[in-house]
Amino acid sequence: MAKDNLLIIGSTGWIGTYITDQILKSKDLFGRIAIFTSLGTAETKAQLFEGFKEQGVEVIVGDILKLGDLERAFEGIDVVISAVGRNIIAEQISWIPLLTRSPNIKRFFPSEYGTDIEYGPSSVHEKPHQQKLKVRAALAKSEGFEYTYVVTGPFAYGFLARMEKLPEIGSFDVAKKKATVLGDGRGQVSLTTEPDVGKLVVKALQHPEATKNRALKVNSFTTTPLEIVAEFEKQTGGEKWSVDYVPLEKLRELEEKAWETGNGTGFTLRRIWAEGGTLYEKRDNGLIDGEETDSLEDAVRVAIAKQTGHEKL
Numbered sequence: 001m002a003k004d005n006l007l008i009i010g011s012t013g014w015i016g017t018y019i020t021d022q023i024l025k026s027k028d029l030f031g032r033i034a035i036f037t038s039l040g041t042a043e044t045k046a047q048l049f050e051g052f053k054e055q056g057v058e059v060i061v062g063d064i065l066k067l068g069d070l071e072r073a074f075e076g077i078d079v080v081i082s083a084v085g086r087n088i089i090a091e092q093i094s095w096i097p098l099l100t101r102s103p104n105i106k107r108f109f110p111s112e113y114g115t116d117i118e119y120g121p122s123s124v125h126e127k128p129h130q131q132k133l134k135v136r137a138a139l140a141k142s143e144g145f146e147y148t149y150v151v152t153g154p155f156a157y158g159f160l161a162r163m164e165k166l167p168e169i170g171s172f173d174v175a176k177k178k179a180t181v182l183g184d185g186r187g188q189v190s191l192t193t194e195p196d197v198g199k200l201v202v203k204a205l206q207h208p209e210a211t212k213n214r215a216l217k218v219n220s221f222t223t224t225p226l227e228i229v230a231e232f233e234k235q236t237g238g239e240k241w242s243v244d245y246v247p248l249e250k251l252r253e254l255e256e257k258a259w260e261t262g263n264g265t266g267f268t269l270r271r272i273w274a275e276g277g278t279l280y281e282k283r284d285n286g287l288i289d290g291e292e293t294d295s296l297e298d299a300v301r302v303a304i305a306k307q308t309g310h311e312k313l
């Protein structure tokens, strides 16, 4: 059977980097691997693109807001994987007619990689979900290709970071041995490490039937903020960390204020995660042979390396 030709859009963004890295690690599974990027990014990240080209990646430079540029990039492509940033999530709706009329395209992965935006009855009202919900509504009516929503919950390295300027949304500070946790710190949360997001996308690509026209709810592990603190303590010499608690009512107040004065996305997502919005009866890793994932121990090791400068953030 012919191998699928892939196009990645948003390949140098935060999560796009990890997705691209894992696709390249498995490149023998695929045919052509192409990347669509803007001229600005092609210039500022020229070295990165040179590295991609050395690995046989086709770099297509264009304007993501010009449908003609995208349509040219879609030529000969079987699967489009988008990891575009939040600002342009809704733009993906305008790609649907192109995806439909592209003769080869059979699967689209829109930019998701987050909280389940259809988790429960209140999800439909959550402000940060609105653009992705519109994309899903448009895709549900689309024809001529299939789609997969890769739902990963919070990224582990992001969740375990030190939030110097805003510890109230949850923070783990290795240098100060100090954590700020939401609620009583015992609420469960399911996290996916950034490399696992990439690996699980590759697994989803390998399992087209199991991932057809659905949200694929995957994660690396489920834990609690206090278990995370305990793991940090273990990996930083065994000494107790100091822990501050932010009651959920306080978080909701901060969230409201943030929306009044600007964009409260970060607060809303943290509140949803703290309320248990990443927990499912059953995760879907088993559907795609994706049970082998990073552990809390692995994620904390990387989080420490990032904060102590032993690995780039």
Ligand SMILES: NC(=O)c1ccc[n+]([C@@H]2O[C@H](COP(=O)([O-])OP(=O)(O)OC[C@H]3O[C@@H](n4cnc5c(N)ncnc54)[C@H](OP(=O)(O)O)[C@@H]3O)[C@@H](O)[C@H]2O)c1
Residues within 6 Å of the ligand: 009, 010, 011, 012, 013, 014, 015, 016, 036, 037, 038, 041, 064, 083, 084, 085, 086, 087, 088, 111, 112, 113, 114, 115, 152, 153, 154, 155, 158
């Ligand atoms: N679960 C979590 O904890 C979590 C955290 C963060 C993000 N996410 C989700 O992951 C997805 C990708 O987010 P991200 O933070 O990785 O994205 P990002 O770093 O902000 O950007 C991704 C890429 O989108 C492309 N892009 C082109 N024009 C753009 C524009 N006008 N505005 C924004 N991006 C533009 C760029 O591609 P080029 O580099 O090729 O120019 C950019 O590198 C989103 O759906 C987001 O909601 C989830």
